[in-house]
Amino acid sequence: MAYISQQFLNMLQLGSLYAVIALGYTMVYGVLSLINFAHGDLFMVGAFLCFVATAKLHLPFVPVIVVAAFGTVLLGVAVERLAYRPLREAPKVSAIITALGVGVFIENFTLALSPYPRHVPEILPNISWNFSGLTVSSIQVLIIVVSVLLMASLDFIVRKTRFGMAMRALACDMKTLPLMGVPVNTIIALTFAIGAGFGGVAGTMYAMAFPVIDPYMGIMIGWKAFIAAVVGGIGNIRGAMLGGYILGAVETLAAVALPSTYRDFIAFTLLLILLIFRPNGILGVPKTLKV
């Protein structure tokens, strides 16, 4: 029983991280139909900012989170402004390849600055509680609680606020929206800002839980989160959350049954199978064919 609960907790922790990162992919896809391949690298930058803020600046927890989130927001908005905006009217291929290029650029840039893996010092004392065999650490609780709070607030913003309404409208029709007086560029920049900020916070939390970080860490985590977004139905915010937890569950189960080296294999095979049989994900709506 304790074993099952322990795995369930692991699943929640992993799933929360995936879900928060997946939101960044899905929001950008929702408004621009662009797969922001650089998003996983924003997560990595978040983790590195966390390292700089703790190991070099010796900041306490709350400023660390603020530095990481603010830094990734700036980077996310800059990437949109400099790389994606000039290509908004260009064919899809150009945008996708640009996104890939931006991702590799951020990775290699970080690598050039910091060629070795880094160890992030402890920011918050890690307390473990024991409930009749079930070990719960404070970091696990932090990850799950912060993630749920972030997701709930995003869900509220998208569904209930003026900005959220503009975002949903933008997803439907980018050409008409400016005619209704909505500043499209601002909305897109804000969308990138939120997504990037989420990535940054996720990076910080990840670095607290798994303190060894390297510039390529964002590739695999980013891809997993992306799979989560596709599983849930890319462009669909609640889908991304659902997908995150599903992927967390699948990977946790896979780790129980198979050697851990098969984790990536299983995640990507799941994605391939899903794309063949249900390309629009669990909550996604199929696009109608126009002749």
Place this chain on the structure above:
Amino acid sequence: MTTAPSAIHKLSLFWDALMSRRWPLFLLVAIGFIASILVSRYNLIDQYLELVAMYVGINIILALSLNLVNGYMGEFSVGHAGFMAVGAYGASILTVKVFAPAAGVWIFPLAIIAGGVLAAVAAVVVAIPSFRTRGDYLAIVTLSFNMIVKSVLENVDVVGGPRGFLGMEKLTTLPWTFAWTVVSVWAIRNFVYSNIGRGVLSIREDEMAGAAMGVDTRKVKLHAFVVSSFFAGVAGGLYAHLLQFISPRTFDILKSTEILIMVYLGGVGSIAGSITGAVIYTVLIEALRVLGMWRMVIMPLLLVLLMIYRPKGIFGFTEFRWFKPIAAKKGDGAIVPYMAASEPRRPTPGDELLTINGLTHYFGGLCALSDFNLKLDSGQIMGIIGPNGSGKTTLFNLISGYYRPSRGNVVFNGVEITRLRPNEINAQGIARTFQNIRLFNNLTVEDNVKVGMFNAVNYNAADAMVRTRSFIKREKYVSARVLALLELFALDKYAKELAKNLPYGQKRRLEIVRALATRPRLLLLDEPAAGMNPSETGALMELVHRIRDEFQLTVMVIEHHMSFIMGLCERITVLDFGVAIAGGAPEQIKDDKKVIEAYLGSSGSKNYRGGQ
């Protein structure tokens, strides 16, 4: 008043003469091959330079291979390193594990081919999803493929798992690299300039229009992916036996990104572009070695800047003349006059050609077409009219296979075609045009029509790649026939022009000619007179009459121009809100109360119907 031609002029003439012939190219290749043998045998150049030259060759193969899928077909594969990995590991297992090292030199060419074949088999995994999805989703599929390959290799201990695979002899030499590069250029170039190559281009330009012209898009995609992956696998095998060490990390996303950069730097949809891109990139990356790690920062930045400022690359859809096929001159070979009447399989006029029973289609909850019935005799010209949104185009899309009907069936010439795919329906003898013209804009007028002859070709991809006699014979026939068709419709003077540059009226005409090239028995015209003035409309009316008679066609036409419909059609069906409300001869329709009501609203009607 004659001035002596200047030296520059002479030189340009000489250049022109050189470029327009094939033998200088063959000579160059022969010299290159001999030089490569001499260089490697007598160590004529620095070892490092020789290594760079071999990298250039391997990268040319990789760039060409990716260009076929991304540039020519317009799909995007972003995980090409996955195929390379399959080829590299496949070939290495053969030379290291299966055969004794002593046999290496003899088994090497076979191992390379085997690696290519393995990669080609793996390509099926990517090609099948591409039948249904394209764009971003296909990008995801190919990237996942790349990741899966890497992940599998990391878990196979026989080939070293994550530690990598050692033990290959250095079998890749300069002559081998040169030979494989030439073979790749030759085969891919021949593939592109063939019937299946035109199918590939039609998918890039407009997949749906291609299918309507009879292009079996699944077959074409499968072919393109298989050919592309084969050569990626070949490059992988060469690479493994050059480096003598491979690991799963050698073939990760960064490698795929490198190949992308070469393709987009040199130019999409161009053989010359891929060669240029591979050469520039390889040399640049070697020259920048002094920068150390920062070199890897400049590389992706270059890609981003390229995408923003010159997404087509240096060559971008243009081609070096040596790689283009030599144009057939007029009167070359046997020009077959377009003998429409001699077409086989013509049903006799008066037979029932098309039968539609209870055809119904829903979009979500909206009934776009409800219980539609029709019997159409061979040789008739029939009009479909009705207000906007009444289901006319839906009817065409159902007949031509774009939509699967919710209920009902369509029988054409005794064959049930309800569940067939658009290209199969076209092969049965139904061709169509589109409401908003859908030509292959970046192809020439001639090639547009040639795509329409996709199913008139009986050679296969292998014939095309090695240019067999049957290929040459058939291509001559296709060219001659297309020229004859273009002449018949006074479009021959535009034959070499890109379709997008034609004036509007000629575009409409070309769309009809392209449809006729598929040798249809039933032609569906969707608003052919849209945007035409009265005199153009009159000319079009004459044209439709003429093709009906000369090509022994049956025609269904959707149009809003009443004078056009009334003057042209022998029968008319009126649709309103997806329901056929009237049918009969033009005179009957003109006075039908329900029809007048549908167009003008009934007196005292409270409903405003126009906006629905």
